[in-house]
Amino acid sequence: MAMTPERIRKRLVRVFNTILPGKSAEEIPEATMDNTEAWDSLATLSLFTLAEEEFGIKLGLDLIGQTKSFAALEKLVTEKVG
Amino acid sequence: MxxxxxxxxxxxxxxxxxxxxxxxxxxxxxxxxxxxxxxxxxxxxxxxxxxxxxxxxxxxxxxxxxxxxxxxxxxxxxxxxxxxxxxxxxxxxxxxxxxxxxxxxxxxxxxxxxxxxxxxxxxxxxxxxxxxxxxxxxxxxxxxxxxxxxxxxxxxxxxxxxxxxxxxxxxxxxxxxxxxxxxxxxxxxxxxxxxxxxxxxxxxxxxxxxxxxxxxxxxxxxxxxxxxxxxxxxxxxLNTAKKALVLDLDNTLWGGVIGDDGVDGIKIGSGDAVSEAYAAFQSYVKLLADRGIILAVCSKNNPDIAKTGFDKPGSILKVSDFAAFEASWGDKASGLRKIAKQLNIGLDALVFVDDNPAECTLVQQELPQIGTVHLDGDPADFIAQVEQGYWFQFQKYSRDDFARTQAYAMRAAALAEQGDASDLPSYLRSLEMLGQAVRPSEGQIERVVQLGQKTNQFNLLTQRFDEQTVRGFMADDGNVVLACSLKDKFGDHGLVSVLIAQKQNDDLDIVEWTMSCRVFSRTFEQFIMNELIRIAQERNIRRIVGRFKATAKNSVVADLYERLGFVREGDDVWVLNLADVTAPLETYVTAVSE
CATH class of the missing domain: 3.40.50.1110 (SGNH hydrolase)
Known part of the structure; x- marks a missing residue:
């Protein structure tokens, strides 16, 4: 039943693009707070919220401060979904 | 979605x-x-x-x-x-x-x-x-x-x-x-x-x-x-509250299609879960009406057959609960336009409820200012589906809210009569209107303030005076504050217009004038102005000055002062020289004493 990594990636890229538009689907997996304009802590909170809705999971809000890249977010989501 | x-x-x-x-x-x-x-x-x-x-x-x-x-x-x-x-x-x-x-x-x-x-x-x-x-x-x-x-x-x-x-x-x-x-x-x-x-x-x-x-x-x-x-x-x-609930009939207020199933075939009342759910929805709608929400029907039906649904024992609502009843084979957007016109309220004051997704989509596209609720699935969920829009959310009730539905039904009855009367003067005469324009009593002040706050159409300056300001005007005997009430043969409309004029040297300056939309164009405006002129003459006032400030909704009174015989003196300023007044304005409203 576990979701494939490709499927998670595809859906999370869509979530990311909703909150932080401007990057291509190829660029998004490489996105970090440093290389992404407008990515502040509120944007991270928004990413968490929309990812929670998309995957039907709860992410720990205490992790907002340390989630500074798409890769880190993807790891969190994969742990919860898998 | x-x-x-x-x-x-x-x-x-x-x-x-x-x-x-x-x-x-x-x-x-x-x-x-x-x-x-x-x-x-x-x-x-x-x-x-x-x-x-x-x-x-x-x-x-x-x-x-x-x-x-x-x-x-x-x-x-x-x-x-x-x-x-x-x-x-x-x-x-x-x-x-x-x-x-x-x-x-x-x-x-x-x-x-x-x-x-x-x-x-x-x-x-x-x-x-x-x-x-x-x-x-x-x-x-x-x-x-x-x-x-x-x-x-x-x-x-x-x-x-x-x-x-x-x-x-x-x-x-x-x-x-x-x-x-x-x-x-x-x-x-x-x-x-x-x-x-x-x-x-x-x-x-x-x-x-x-x-x-x-x-x-x-x-x-x-x-x-x-x-x-x-x-x-x-x-x-922003005073743009929703005022009316417009309902479809078949599979909205009862189960089944009355034109096909007949009055005996529709489901409403008791005996089974579906009939009970529709009865509960009708009870809910009736409770909204009791709180001042105006009800109307917009249905694709033969009107004579449609109305028989409300005669069925078990139907909570009756035909007389609706201030407008639009049953025809025309499209619903036109029906809703007619209803808004008949009730004399804006389209944006309507909430429309229908089980048919195509009708809902049409209205959403053509008239997005109307709140549209698509009822879907089990009728037991209908109340929740309406409620989630928070359409009718009052902060406080006033006595006027409780009487409003009745007043609009009266207006609908009067309009129906207008259709019968051969010309406007004979119609207005047939209404047997009795009016009064007097200084508000203590108990009327809440309503005086509310009229100014809520009225959008007949509102010359849209000042939205609060209670303190109104009391301030009343405290000076040179000013004139008129609370105007109207009755006709269909019933008592209550306090429906307020005029406030401030004394400025030899002038009386109208700083606000509002009237509920359900009574305008009945020569009540003329009646009130006659009363103001009479008071002004008693006090040796030289001129009455009126102003108009346009908003998105008050174009209905843009030419009011002109119609009342005022002369334009500047962009939005109108003046009536009392020396020029020879006869009272023509009105079909008769004065009643207190």
């Missing part, structure tokens, strides 16, 4: 809020420069963070056809901003001030043994603080206030004993809200998150984790369901 335009969604998507809402808060505008949006400055502040709430508020504004310019106080500096006249808040001069309070900022930490009297005194003090803050905001910058109050804390400690313990947080919050609600509130709109928590789920909407990590006043995932609640408060603040 996702293909719907944003304005037609009752509950917007979380993505709408987090992406579009974010852009609007940041100052961008993704909707083009269409001038159909009204621009308003909205300032958001409170004892919580407001960034995420602001995104939802932005979407709610867009759905109400408003382009908001959003500013926020810094977290923690809300009271300083309100108390400091030099703060950014007062230099922005917002049109709408949104306040959010969390429960920790409102309750006092007192021993569980504190007596009822002591708790009451503490709450009085807190209520006075809030009232004086509202007064300060309202007087210093004229902003309309929308204040969010929190749900009670999410622990019940020892259960029912706690709930009724005077010192409990829950009790303190309830007491505080009750005090504020019964005070003079400067038109403040109260949003009660306690009620929202009951509907949405306290744990889901107000999870403690969001408070600890980000001081959020409400969970982000609950923001979509919150938006319609905010919109209702916004409509209240």
């Amino acid at each position: 996702s293909d719907l335009p944003l304005s037609a969604k009752i509950i917007p998507g979380l993505g709408d809020i987090l992406s579009t809402g974010t852009r609007i808060v940041a100052g961008a505008w993704p909707f083009g420069e269409a001038d159909s949006f009204r621009e308003l400055k909205v300032h958001i502040m409170g004892t919580t963070t407001t960034d995420m709430l602001a995104r939802a508020i932005a979407i709610g504004c867009v759905q109400e056809n408003i382009r908001p310019h959003i500013s926020q106080s810094l977290y923690g500096s809300f009271m300083q901003d309100v108390l400091n006249p030099a703060s950014e808040f007062y230099s922005i001069k917002p049109d709408i001030a949104v306040i959010v309070s969390d429960w920790r900022s409102l309750v006092a930490d007192i021993p569980a043994s504190t007596s009822e009297e002591d708790v009451s005194a503490i709450i009085d003090k807190k209520a006075n603080e809030i009232l004086s803050m509202w007064r300060r905001i309202s007087q210093n910058c004229g902003a309309k206030i929308i204040h969010h109050f929190p749900p009670p804390p999410q622990f019940r400690l020892t259960g029912v004993a706690e709930q009724y313990l005077p010192a409990s947080y829950t009790n303190q919050l309830q007491l505080l809200l009750r005090r504020l609600w019964s005070a003079e509130t400067f038109g403040v709109q109260i949003i009660d998150f306690g009620q929202f928590a009951l509907e949405y789920g306290n744990a889901a909407a107000f999870a403690p984790r969001s408070w600890y990590s980000a001081k959020l006043p409400i969970e982000n995932s609950a923001l979509p369901a919150y938006v319609p609640l905010f919109r209702s408060a916004l409509r209240g603040a």
